[in-house]
Amino acid sequence: MTALPPGSTIGILGGGQLGRMMAVAAAQLGYHVHVFAPERDSVAAEVAAKFTCASWHDSGALIEFARDCDVITYEFENVPVAPLAALPQEQLAPSPRALEMAQDRVREKRFIEEAGGRPAPFAVIDHDSELTDAIDRIGVPGILKTRRDGYDGKGQWKIADRQEVYRARVPQSGCVYEARIDFECEFSVILVRNRAGEVRFWDSTRNRHVHGVLAHSELPAPEIVLQQVAKARELAQMAAIALNYVGVLTLEFFATASGPVFNEMAPRVHNSGHWTIEGAVTSQFENHVRAICNLPLGDTSSVYDKVVMDNLLGSEALNLAGHLADGRAHVHLYGKAEAREGRKMGHITRVG
Numbered sequence: 001m002t003a004l005p006p007g008s009t010i011g012i013l014g015g016g017q018l019g020r021m022m023a024v025a026a027a028q029l030g031y032h033v034h035v036f037a038p039e040r041d042s043v044a045a046e047v048a049a050k051f052t053c054a055s056w057h058d059s060g061a062l063i064e065f066a067r068d069c070d071v072i073t074y075e076f077e078n079v080p081v082a083p084l085a086a087l088p089q090e091q092l093a094p095s096p097r098a099l100e101m102a103q104d105r106v107r108e109k110r111f112i113e114e115a116g117g118r119p120a121p122f123a124v125i126d127h128d129s130e131l132t133d134a135i136d137r138i139g140v141p142g143i144l145k146t147r148r149d150g151y152d153g154k155g156q157w158k159i160a161d162r163q164e165v166y167r168a169r170v171p172q173s174g175c176v177y178e179a180r181i182d183f184e185c186e187f188s189v190i191l192v193r194n195r196a197g198e199v200r201f202w203d204s205t206r207n208r209h210v211h212g213v214l215a216h217s218e219l220p221a222p223e224i225v226l227q228q229v230a231k232a233r234e235l236a237q238m239a240a241i242a243l244n245y246v247g248v249l250t251l252e253f254f255a256t257a258s259g260p261v262f263n264e265m266a267p268r269v270h271n272s273g274h275w276t277i278e279g280a281v282t283s284q285f286e287n288h289v290r291a292i293c294n295l296p297l298g299d300t301s302s303v304y305d306k307v308v309m310d311n312l313l314g315s316e317a318l319n320l321a322g323h324l325a326d327g328r329a330h331v332h333l334y335g336k337a338e339a340r341e342g343r344k345m346g347h348i349t350r351v352g
Helices: 017-028 058-067 082-086 095-102 103-116 128-138 162-167 223-242 284-292 314-319 320-324
Strands: 009-013 032-039 050-055 071-074 122-125 142-146 156-159 175-181 185-193 199-201 206-210 213-219 248-256 260-266 308-314 329-333 344-351
Touching: 009 017, 017 032, 017 284, 032 058, 032 082, 050 058, 050 314, 058 082, 058 122, 071 284, 082 095, 095 260, 103 122, 103 175, 103 223, 103 260, 122 128, 128 142, 128 175, 199 223, 206 329, 223 248, 223 260, 248 284, 308 314, 314 344
Parallel strands: 009 032, 009 071, 032 050
Antiparallel strands: 122 175, 142 156, 142 175, 185 199, 185 206, 185 248, 206 213, 213 308, 248 260, 308 344, 329 344
């Protein structure tokens, strides 16, 4: 594939804030963006040239959308994979195989194990009757997670004792039961890989979550992360190569006394990389566009010694003037209408 010239159209599957920031980066490089999403209220569509609002399973709408695009990417890992088979596969970046892997927690964990990584001890549960056996093998406390369709803490239940097992119900798609990991902190490895196989990494942040939702990322990360990031990067690069990945890929880890433990994989730009817009030479969004359009990758180096990113959840986003009173603050609001508790409404990055 030759480099896509300015004026070409990038298709984005998904209409959320990641697509919005990707579209802004694409426009900066002279590209048009066409968003496809089933929700009429799309914050990505607000900054795109075109918008198709249709079901993921509307094959006619998907095919028509693809005809208008020169390359198609994702801002949401739960885009159904089956309908994508109707599209030219060379048009999709990354490959739908990466979506398939990330959408199924069991496949994802086994894939990481095959690549030499270490997830938390886990047991696969297909029926309610298997819960007790899983507890016996893994122990308590633990976390019960849906096998599919989980993100931002959704589809997860903490299991503190055996009595809670009797109240749990396994959905038709199954669950996975994981041991609770004793860790010092959480961190992510974000890389970009182009079509030629070149890989670059951004610095890893320390991440803090509240009720399963990322609340805070900061650089520099503590010493334990700096000691473990090389091994985590090695695993992330092996995963990208195995998937023949093109674009930005994120792997989340727990930093433990015995080394990095894999948590989750996201085949897309990532919340913990929002700081790169102001804090790195080239942001994750611009480098994703560069990679899928077959352009040279940008420098991923950090430009400040200290960077802090805080998500604005719920009504926190309404105090724009108050946030901007800090001269170091770069405020990004996503344009969402309803400020529900825990909903990501925007983020602030403070540099220097």
